[in-house]
Amino acid sequence: MNHDIYFHPKAGGFIENKLKEMRRSKGIQKRKISSQTSSSLNTSTEKKTKTKVKKGEILLKGANVVFDESVMVSMVSWLKVHGPSITNKAKIHEYMESTFDYREQQISVTLTSASQIFEEYPRYVDFENGSLILHDFYRKYKDAHSCLETRFFGRFQNALVGLAERKKVEVTKSTDESLGALVLCLKVMPSVSRIKKADFSSKLGRLFYFVKENASISSIVESKDEIYHKLPFLIVSGTLEHPLSFFLVIEKTAILVGSNCAHAFHVLFASFFIFRLECPQYLYKFFLFFEQFVFQIGKNISACNQEFANCLDNVASATIPQSLEQQQQS
Numbered sequence: 002m003n004h005d006i007y008f009h010p011k012a013g014g015f016i017e018n019k020l021k022e023m024r025r026s027k028g029i030q031k032r033k034i035s036s037q038t039s040s041s042l043n044t045s046t047e048k049k050t051k052t053k054v055k056k057g058e059i060l061l062k063g064a065n066v067v068f069d070e071s072v073m074v075s076m077v078s079w080l081k082v083h084g085p086s087i088t089n090k091a092k093i094h095e096y097m098e099s100t101f102d103y104r105e106q107q108i109s110v111t112l113t114s115a116s117q118i119f120e121e122y123p124r125y126v127d128f129e130n131g132s133l134i135l136h137d138f139y140r141k142y143k144d145a146h147s148c149l150e151t152r153f154f155g156r157f158q159n160a161l162v163g164l165a166e167r168k169k170v171e172v173t174k175s176t177d178e179s180l181g182a183l184v185l186c187l188k189v190m191p192s193v194s195r196i197k198k199a200d201f202s203s204k205l206g207r208l209f210y211f212v213k214e215n216a217s218i219s220s221i222v223e224s225k226d227e228i229y230h231k232l233p234f235l236i237v238s239g240t241l242e243h244p245l246s247f248f249l250v251i252e253k254t255a256i257l258v259g260s261n262c263a264h265a266f267h268v269l270f271a272s273f274f275i276f277r278l279e280c281p282q283y284l285y286k287f288f289l290f291f292e293q294f295v296f297q298i299g300k301n302i303s304a305c306n307q308e309f310a311n312c313l314d315n316v317a318s319a320t321i322p323q324s325l326e327q328q329q330q331s
Contacts, residue, residue, distance in 0.1 A: 073103045077121065085128045093124055097133055101140050108277065115231075115252045115276045130259035131249055131268040138271035145296050149267050152295045158182045160313040164189050167316070177244050180262035184209065184241060192286035192305045199283050207281040211237045218248055222255050232281045233272050235265055251276065270296070 076096040083089045104122065112118045119126055125133050139145055161182055165172050170188050175181035184205065187193055193204060212221055218236060225234075231252045239245035247265035249256040251272060258265040270291060272278060280288045290306045293299040 076100050126256050131256050134268050134271050137275045148296045157313050160317040161185045163316045173241050177262045204283050209235050209237050218255050222250050
C-alpha cells in the first residue's frame, strides 16, 4: 500500500502521527460545552442529587426538603379549628413553625391571594396582634428582629425632627413617638413629596387612615378597600396626637395589631413579604427606604434613598448637603 499521500515532513507519514502534530501545533484549548451538552450534564447531576420522595410525601419546590403530607395537612387542620387560648398558645406557635416551609410553598403555588391564605391559616388574623406574621418574617429574614428600633428610630428619629425644623415643616406631637416619626418621615422624604398627583393627606391615608374612637372598623374596611385596591394599610383608631389602637387591613380583612405603632408598622411591612403583596404606588420609595436602609433586604440601593439617608446622617452631625437642601425646597 502506498502511504505517500499521508506523508508529512514533521509527522512522519501516518494519519495518527499527522493528527498528533496538528494537536501540538494548535496547543491545548478548553472545550466549550454547548448548551445542549450543558443541559444534559445538569440533568445528569440533578438526577444524581434528586431527593427520593416516597408515597404520601411531598417535595418542596426549590429545596430538597421532604415532608409527610398527611402530617402537614393534620397540623394545618388543627390550626384552622383551634382558636387563641392559653392552652392552645404553645401548640399554635409550634405548628406554625413546623409548617412554615410547607406554607411558603403553598403561598407560592396555590394560595395566591391574602384572602386564601387567611382562610387556610386563620390564626394570622386573630392571634396576638398579628405576631404570627412577624414570626414568619423573622424566619425568612433572621436578622430583622431589632432593625426597626435600632436602624430607624435609633438612627433617624432625631434627625427627622431636625430636618423638618430646617425646612419649616410642621412637627405634630404624638403620644406615640413612633407614629410621629413615621408620619414625619413621609413628610420630609423627597421621593414622596415630589409626587404631585396626590396631596399629603392622600399619601398619609394610604399608610395611616385615622378614624374616630368608636367608628365601625368593618364598615370602614368595606368602603376603603374599593379605593385602595386591596393594598395593605393601617387604620388608626383615634388621632395622630392621641392614637388608641391600630388595625392592619388586607383584602377586606382587619387584623388588630395592638396599640403600639412601631409594632403595627412592623407587621404591615412584614405582610408585604410574607403574603407577596404590592406596595401602594405613591409610597413605593417610602417602603423601599425601609427595605434597603432599615431591614437591609434590598441589594440594589436607590440613589434618592441613599441621598436621603446621607442627609439625615448629616443633619445628625449638624450639616446638610446644599444640593439636597435646594432639591427639598423646590
